Amino acid sequence: MEKEVDGILVAAHELKAPLAVLRQLALAFDEMDDRGEHIRSEMLSVSERAIRQVNDLTKVRRLEDGLFQMGPVSVRAVCDAVSHELNYLYGCNKKELSKSYRNKSKLVTANWDLLYSVIYNFLLNAMHYSDVNAIAELTVRDAKDTVKIEVRDYGPELPIDVWREMRRGWIEKPTSIAMRPGSSGLGLFIASRFSKYMNAQIGAVRHRNGTSFYVELPISRQASLF
Amino acid sequence: MIFVVDDDEIMAECVAKAAGCEVRIFTNAIEAMNEIADGIMPEMIFLDILLVGPDGFTFLNEMVSYTDTAKIPVVIVSSLDFAGRDLSGYGVVGVLNKEKMRPKDIRGYVGKYAK
Numbered sequence: 647m648e649k650e651v652d653g654i655l656v657a658a659h660e661l662k663a664p665l666a667v668l669r670q671l672a673l674a675f676d677e678m679d680d681r682g683e684h685i686r687s688e689m690l691s692v693s694e695r696a697i698r699q700v701n702d703l704t705k706v707r708r709l710e711d712g713l714f715q716m717g718p719v720s721v722r723a724v725c726d727a728v729s730h731e732l733n734y735l736y737g738c739n740k741k742e743l744s745k746s747y748r749n750k751s752k753l754v755t756a757n758w759d760l761l762y763s764v765i766y767n768f769l770l771n772a773m774h775y776s777d778v779n780a781i782a783e784l785t786v787r788d789a790k791d792t793v794k795i796e797v798r799d800y801g802p803e804l805p806i807d808v809w810r811e812m813r814r815g816w817i818e819k820p821t822s823i824a825m826r827p828g829s830s831g832l833g834l835f836i837a838s839r840f841s842k843y844m845n846a847q848i849g850a851v852r853h854r855n856g857t858s859f860y861v862e863l864p865i866s867r868q869a870s871l872f
Numbered sequence: 873m874i875f876v877v878d879d880d881e882i883m884a885e886c887v888a889k890a891a892g893c894e895v896r897i898f899t900n901a902i903e904a905m906n907e908i909a910d911g912i913m914p915e916m917i918f919l920d921i922l923l924v925g926p927d928g929f930t931f932l933n934e935m936v937s938y939t940d941t942a943k944i945p946v947v948i949v950s951s952l953d954f955a956g957r958d959l960s961g962y963g964v965v966g967v968l969n970k971e972k973m974r975p976k977d978i979r980g981y982v983g984k985y986a987k
Binding site: 659662665667669670671673694697 | 883
């Protein structure tokens with residue numbers, strides 16, 4: 647088992663190296679016409695997305711070791727950090743990201759890194775599948791004993807079989823999903839694994855003109871101490 | 873002059889281009905150490921850690937073993953996570969993550985440590 651884990655870590659590093667180079671090349675473009683700028687944005691977007699997913703896959707493998715500590719986490723701080731990181735990519739892809747915080751409960755029980763990845767994957771999906779100039783909406787609201795973080799996109803409808811898997815809160819394998827065009831559903835697979843680890847519930851709501859993905863996290867009882 | 877030590881030549885060239893000054897690229901630590909032993913002292917070094925042959929830390933150990941080379945500022949450029957680790961004992965003045973760094977980060981160190 648240990649050798650297998652080592653192998654995955656090595657593979658992850660091997661996969662990251664060319665992606666990091668690809669990203670640097672994209673950044674090194676200095677003489678560009680409009681088309682050059684578009685290609686550069688795509689290279690940057692693809693490489694940053696892939697690097698993060700490789701990192702997340704490594705974390706999925708490490709979930710079994712229980713190395714990710716749970717504790718009170720500020721939902722707003724995580725959402726702000728993720729949206730700050732993604733603002734650049736949203737701009738490059740001519741998409742917009744809006745945020746709305748309607749929650750009174752500030753802290754949830756979670757792991758910062760895992761929650762960051764869940765929200766990141768939702769927002770990246772929203773960016774990828776939203777129509778050009780569409781707005782992806784990140785909303786945080788209270789829901790009984792939980793805080794619900796929801797990402798609404800305006801793109802193709804989510805296939806019914808994926809929606810059923812999301813309703814179950816568990817996606818078996820990334821490759822088993824007939825996801826929306828151009829995706830293996832890896833981001834949702836990662837989000838489902840991380841959510842389960844954090845005792846959070848993920849799900850999706852189908853709309854005529856897009857999808858809302860959400861994760862519900864238990865409110866941190868330590869919040870009452872403050 | 874600046875040294876860039878990275879076994880990935882394309883990455884090394886990206887760093888060199890971003891530095892925007894006279895740069896020597898080495899794809900392994902031994903070549904870089906030999907050059908320094910021949911008396912060519914860089915103003916600073918951008919160093920990868922996972923190298924073919926002796927790794928970056930072997931190189932750093934050599935560097936801090938001699939008073940003249942111990943003073944050369946080194947910036948680690950790696951995909952490994954060094955968050956929270958104090959590497960100043962190795963003469964390391966900064967760490968850049970290959971997955972996140974931008975050309976301006978490299979220029980920032982060049983502006984600070986190279987003339």
